[in-house]
Amino acid sequence: MKSLAELEEIRKKTLEQINLRTSNNGMRVVVGMATCGIAAGARPVMTAFIEELNKRNLKDVTVTMTGCIGVCRLEPIVEIIDKDGNKTTYVKMTPEKVARVVAEHIVNGRVCLDYTIGEAEK
Amino acid sequence: MKDLSLHLMDIVQNSISAKASKICVSLSADRQADILTMRIVDNGEGIEESLLKNITSPFTTTRKTRKVGLGISFLKASSNMAEGDIEIYSKRFEGTTVEATFKISHIDRLPLGDLAETMVTLIMANPDIEFELDLDNNKDCFRFRTVEVKEQLKDIPITQYEVLNWIREYINGGIKIIFGGVLNEIIS
Numbered sequence: 001m002k003s004l005a006e007l008e009e010i011r012k013k014t015l016e017q018i019n020l021r022t023s024n025n026g027m028r029v030v031v032g033m034a035t036c037g038i039a040a041g042a043r044p045v046m047t048a049f050i051e052e053l054n055k056r057n058l059k060d061v062t063v064t065m066t067g068c069i070g071v072c073r074l075e076p077i078v079e080i081i082d083k084d085g086n087k088t089t090y091v092k093m094t095p096e097k098v099a100r101v102v103a104e105h106i107v108n109g110r111v112c113l114d115y116t117i118g119e120a121e122k
Numbered sequence: 123m124k125d126l127s128l129h130l131m132d133i134v135q136n137s138i139s140a141k142a143s144k145i146c147v148s149l150s151a152d153r154q155a156d157i158l159t160m161r162i163v164d165n166g167e168g169i170e171e172s173l174l175k176n177i178t179s180p181f182t183t184t185r186k187t188r189k190v191g192l193g194i195s196f197l198k199a200s201s202n203m204a205e206g207d208i209e210i211y212s213k214r215f216e217g218t219t220v221e222a223t224f225k226i227s228h229i230d231r232l233p234l235g236d237l238a239e240t241m242v243t244l245i246m247a248n249p250d251i252e253f254e255l256d257l258d259n260n261k262d263c264f265r266f267r268t269v270e271v272k273e274q275l276k277d278i279p280i281t282q283y284e285v286l287n288w289i290r291e292y293i294n295g296g297i298k299i300i301f302g303g304v305l306n307e308i309i310s
Contacts, residue, residue: 004270007274014278039128043131050286063246063247
């Protein structure tokens with residue numbers, strides 16, 4: 001069984017890392033987490049974002065959740081908002097798609113057009 | 123919903139929308155009575171009396187975008203399916219309690235699911251809300267408080283990846299000890 005005391009260890013380790021943080025972009029990832037999103041599998045998508053971002057050590061990207069975005073049939077929906085407020089809406093997301101979105105969009109700034117809402121609604 | 127942890131996540135979203143600053147989740151399994159109780163208590167805005175009467179109807183919702191709201195109806199359906207029911211108590215500006223019961227041994231009772239993942243996701247997305255989790259099996263209990271974690275961490279945010287991992291493992295440990303062998307989907 002884990003104990004609260006182990007957090008002290010984590011605290012010490014993390015303190016060192018925090019100083020190394022670089023301020024790169026301040027992007028926001030917003031996952032739709034209403035009844036529709038959850039039923040469609042939004043939770044594993046959100047977890048995949050956290051893991052993928054950590055793997056690449058992207059500490060400046062925040063992952064949050066919101067309510068129903070409004071197009072329930074296209075859930076799980078993820079919105080990525082860059083530092084200037086430009087929003088990209090990805091639909092029918094899966095943990096597999098997340099890896100590509102992180103690599104191409106968040107790291108390299110190229111939107112994965114084929115996953116966006118515009119493409120899905122054609 | 124596939125499992126109870128997803129239902130839980132869904133109902134907690136209601137608490138978050140009601141601007142709750144503290145959300146307590148408790149799950150108790152009574153093997154003798156064969157009853158599993160899931161309770162979510164928040165200190166949010168509460169539900170208006172007029173709305174409370176028809177709260178389990180899928181056509182009751184406060185949202186403006188459309189006329190259906192399925193979260194509570196789904197929970198009621200899942201609970202009824204396993205010979206249980208739901209109960210909602212609410213007082214305006216004081217908070218709301220949602221309680222769902224399930225017959226543990228019922229063939230249609232949903233499995234617990236990844237409860238730790240639900241808690242971690244909720245904490246990460248809402249670091250300012252205090253979450254509490256209580257598990258008990260009528261003999262032993264397990265408790266988890268984000269307040270205690272934050273005290274221990276001091277200047278480190280609770281959303282740190284390593285901290286979230288610790289929380290996940292801590293909760294999973296608790297589930298194993300409390301529900302192992304009590305809920306048959308959890309191996310002790």
